[in-house]
Every structure is written in structure tokens, then in C-alpha cells.
Amino acid sequence: MATAIEVSNISKRFVLRHTRSMKEAFVWLIKGRKGDLSEKFDALKDVSLTVEQGETVALLGLNGSGKSTLLKHISGVMRPDAGRVGTRGRVAGLIEVGAGFHHDLSGRDNVYLNGAILGMSEQEIAEKFDSIVEFSEIGQFIDTEVKFYSSGMYLRLAFSVAVHTDPEVFLVDEILAVGDEPFQKKCIDKIKELAGEGKTLVVVSHDLDLVSRICERGVLLEHGKIIMDAPVQDVVDRLRGVA
């Protein structure tokens, strides 16, 4: 098995700048750079993680432990201050589905736009269009502007586009709370199906029961460090013990 994701010794420091104007920065400069213009916060400290192709990994931890930040580094949205990230094959983030949706466009236009944002080609989207609509159960509303959709319909369509992007590596961040129970079950089945096909899966979620059903391996983060890397059930048990 080849490596799908290789994260070596990455660190990320966030600068929490309070101000966003040149005036403040200028005043700070002429006052002789006294004090700190900004606060710093280490989101990730020397994190290393290797994921093989076909593995299903859950990133677990309490709020603010750096899970989502790590995921953003894998997707390329953020770049590390130190260390290196490498991925193989197409990586698609199911990170906040619907981020690329525009309210004033029809469902159809949004499928194309969002599909292209997630890296699909025109031909790919055209081929999968029917399948996307069918999976989302949107039916005749596909030509309605999405602002008239219920929040459930909106999420279903967005999720449907995302799962049809067919990447080698899937990054999933807290999106499994999609729609009503039957649709949620359908999503989870779809994700399991993808995992069964040998796709690599990295999931961030606070729903411990859910991740222990989908994932095999669990990685526990605390204050930007990996403190445990074991089969998911062990990690969930430990997290439950801690919490």
C-alpha cells in the first residue's frame, strides 16, 4: 500500500491580530514597537501523521485541539509554518458542504459551480448530473433557485455534489449531520461504500458513535499535538474516559 497522506512535523501558529488597519500598525511602529500588536496561538505543534491508501482515519479531540486545522493543511487551504505536507491523487474536502453555493442560482447552476470548485471537469459533471440529482432527492426543484430550498434540501444537494467528486482522498469535517434520519443513513452508507472501494477517508467529528462505525483508526489530538494513535474504539474509549 502506498502512502496517501504524509504529514511531517508541521507546526502552525495563528496570529490573532486585533486590528486590521494601517493606522494602528503605524501608531504601533512610531511608538517604538512597544507591546505586541498581536497575540499568538499555536494551533499545531510538530504534528506528524502518515495515512496509507484505503485507510479510514478519525481525527478526534475536544474543541480547539487542532483537528480542523490539520484537515485544512491536508486540503491545502492552509500552509504550515514549518514541516511538510504531501498528498497523492485528488483530494476533495467535504468541508462545510455548500460553501460554494450561491443563493441566487438555480440548483442546476449550483451543481455545476460547486462541482467545478471541487475540481470536477465539465464532462464529469455532465455525466454524473443525473446521479447527483437522484441521490439528493431534489427532483423537480433542481431548476429552482436554492434560496427557496429548505435547509435540508440545500444540504442534501451540496452533499450529493461532494460525494460525486470521486477523489482518492476524502476529507470530511462535521458534515454528517445532514438532513433527516433516512438521508443521514444514506450518506453514511455512501461514505462506507467509498471506504469499501478503497478510498482514503479522514473524518473529523464529535459524533463518537458515528466515527467508530465508519473509521478503523483513531487519532487523538490535544492542544495541537497528537497524543494517541490507535484503533478507533480505543481512542473513543479514552476520550469518553477523559470527558
Place this chain on the structure above:
Amino acid sequence: MSAEALQTPGRGSGFADLFRSRFLLKLLVAKELKVRYRGSVLGLLWSYVKPAVQFVVFYVALGIFLNMERSPTNASGLPNYAIYLFSGIVLINFFTEALGNASRSIVGNGGLIKKIYLPRQLFPVASVWVSGVHFVPQIIILLVACLFNGWRPGLLQLAAAAAGFLIVALLATGLGLLFGAVNVYFRDAENLVDMLLMIATWASPVLYSWIMVRDKLGETFFTVYQLNPITVGVEAFHFAFWLPTTDGAESIPPHLLSVWIPVGLAISGLVLLTGQLVFRRLEGRFAQEL
């Protein structure tokens, strides 16, 4: 696929990305065009109404009140001032809209940039492209007006117009990348751009004649004045659209075609490269700064 090497995610490859993502670029442009005038009664007509009103205001104030228009009682004015004015205004409008929107495009699409990796240059470039589409109805009106005034262009005129447009488009893209990226860190950039755009209208011979500038400032400063690519673009448009409708007695700036258009292209190209360079340096931290 396992044979592929590990790649570093989130590292763009500059303008090559634009070509690779041209389908997405096309969709982003189509989206902008669709949502621009949503919920308005006049819709796309606004693209005609706004420049038309602007034109009338300038024409009455400058052409008539301030005597820019040549008339039997005012022999020192410019012949066909209306066309002179409009051919400059359409180009300046394109530049204003393109740069203004490109500067705001990164912050405006922050929600997306923070969550999904995609080539971020797409946003400023799409803004310029959309402005290019809005430029089309204006240029059509200009062409019709020119044809009514006996405009019979040669190849040279058409080439000059294309060059003028290219100079301004490259400049707007370069500055749009630059200010779009800086705007993420300092929102002041937006206001700086608004100010620059206000100056841009007056720093080129749109409303007045280049001869006035040379007469007041002298040859040396006139050369400095000519280094502004927008000035060259506007003069190229005058040469292409306005000059053929006059009796040809009017003069264009010396060496416009042989020296200044190539210089303008070179400066715009340089600005584009600089903007691109700065953008790539800054884009790594967009997600956390937005």
C-alpha cells in the same frame, strides 16, 4: 495512481492554474453576470443607463459649459467632442469596474477561500473578465456613434484599439491581483483603490486634450504623464475611434504607435508580473487572515 509522487497541496502554479481551471473560471464569470442585476427591474439595461447618464453629465458640463466642444463660436475646441469623450469614458469605466471589483474579490469570496482550496487567482481574473463583458454594450454604442459620424476604420485603427484595451486589461488584472491580496491583510487597500480610481479618470486625457497637458507641463513632464498605461490606452482609443471621424487635422501624441503603445504594453505586463508575484507570496496565509 500510486505511482504519482506525493504532492504538496495548496501550492498554486500561477497562471497555468487559470488555464487548467478555465471551466471554473467560465462558471464564476457566468455566476457574476447572473447575480449582478438580480431583483432589479431594469436588469442588464443598467449597463447602458449608467454610462449614458455619466456621458451626458460630462458632455454638458465640460463640452458645453467649459467650452471643450468645437462650435462656430468656439474654434479652439475639439471637433466631435462627444465621440472623443465617450471613447475615453468607456475605457476608463472598464478599468474602474475591473480594478474595483478585483480588489474586493478575495475578501468577498472569503467564505469559500477559507474552506476549499482552489486557485485563488481565479477571483480577481473573473472580476476583470466580467467587466470585459459589461464593456461590450458600451463599445457597441461607441461603434454605432462612430459609424454615423463617418468612421471607416483601417486595420491600423482596429489594432490600436485592441492594443489599448489589452494595455488596460493587463494593468487592471495586475493591480487587481496586487490590491486584492493586500486587501486581505489591510482593508485600507479598498479605499486606496477607490482613490486611485478617482484620480485615474483625471490623470488621462479623457475629458481634456493631451495638448493641454504638454503646453502646461512641458515636454519632460509630458513624458512622465505618458508613462501611465491608461493614458496610452485612452490615446490609442482616440486614435482608433475619434480621429477617423474628424477631418484629420487633429494631432495625436508623437510616437504613439511606434513607441508609446509598446511601452504601455510593457509597463502593464510588468505590473501584471509584479501583482502575480505579490499575490503568490501572500496567498499562503489567506485562509487564516480572512
